[in-house]
Amino acid sequence: MKKTTLSLALAITMILSVPAVVLHPSSTVVAADASGTTASISDILKNQQQDGGWKKDYAVTSGEWAKSTIDNKATYSEIRRLASEYKKTKDSKYSAAAVKGIHFLINMQYSNGGWPQVYQSSGYHKHITYNDDAMINVMILLDEVANKKGDFSFVDSSLASKSKQAVDKGVGCILNTQVVVNGKLTAWGQQHDSSTLKPAGARVYEVPSLSASESTTIVKFLKTRTANTKITASIKAAEDWFKAVQITGIKVVKENGDVVVVKDSSAKTPIWARLYEIGTNKPIFVGRDGVVKYNLSEIEKERRTGYAWYGSWPANVLK
Structure with a gap:
């Protein structure tokens, strides 16, 4: 193949x-897509959290959903939009925010290769989440970063290498979670x-x-x-x-x-x-x-x- x-x-x-x-x-x-799918680029910048990710709903200020997440297209959508904006404008504030977001996704990954729905969360939000294709969409993005494809041609070799390692670990998790x-x-x-x-x-x-x-x-x-x-x-x-x-x-x-x-x-x-x-x-x-x-x-x-x-x-x- x-x-x-x-x-x-x-x-x-x-x-x-x-x-x-x-x-x-x-x-x-x-379900309603995350705020980042339609928010303005300026709002995306303002709503990036300290850890580098984004909330699902920018209006939420407390509880589990105030944490960074990959649910309903959150975080990876913001990263994609920032990378696209950087390609158009060459303004480094967009590439810097995108890179911070990519580092967040890598840091969010479990040692077993899976990604939770919500970062540093509790209950079912901690589970490795294939639901609504959340984890796979993260891996698709990181695979593009690893290969410097499309809007991610600006990333350095170190981040590309880390992204490849994350994707490879994710594939290992997929193989290990297939039910027997x-x-x-x-x-x-x-x-x-x-x-x-x-x-x-x-x-x-x-x-x-x-x-x-x-x-x-x-x-x-x-x-x-x-x-x-x-x-x-x-x-x-x-x-x-x-x-x-x-x-x-x-x-x-x-x-x-x-x-x-x-x-x-x-x-x-x-x-x-x-x-x-x-x-x-x-x-x-x-x-x-x-x-x-x-x-x-x-x-x-x-x-x-x-x-x-x-x-x-x-x-x-x-x-």
Whole structure:
């Protein structure tokens, strides 16, 4: 496998428009992006924290979300925008802030190669976070820095080298967190415990499980790495798992402000559940009571309509 550069677009879960009646399985409910995706460059500069990162919401002043984070595109978006601004203006205040942000991402990384959702945090924010492609998007950025690609041609060789080391450690973490069931590699959870490396829960409706969505983006990134025995085995195992858990014969329909699953023998194109039970590979659905259900209809309407429970995520990697 040749090493190629993964564009940022590949790392972001595909979001397609939703028809009036039938929901395309890739449709998803997206949380608000971090402030840095739309803030002015001057506000980005003003809101860079002492550690070099950024908050998700610039207006928050206390609690966990007042800490630097990679959730909802925070920090890596600011770094990208600053690097772009430096390329346009050659004003060193932008490159200096971007470099400080890159150093933050490197410092944020655990010794095992993973990244938490929130820096120096508690609870589930400490977990290695693949959820919403947070860790992979950080690795994509650092890979560009390592290779001085695009807007990062200005970085020095020392920072490029440190970024490469961080990416290599991240790949090691990915390989070490791939879940083994009955001696067989499968896929990844949305988040993994930073000590045990096992899948871990986050929000009450995000229980320890295997995720078709986040695992897809992980596989896409692994396919950009120089092939070796472990990477090749990891990709094949994940693709085999995608094939084993794909679902046909149903369609996901929006009606009367609700989302329902309807049997449809003509539905030949496979879709996937967002979450699968570890060991059984059964699709699972969880409401705000935290109780695992095996049918979407069994959880409350607010969660049925407020989360991407089905999608076509792996279709691209299986082509």
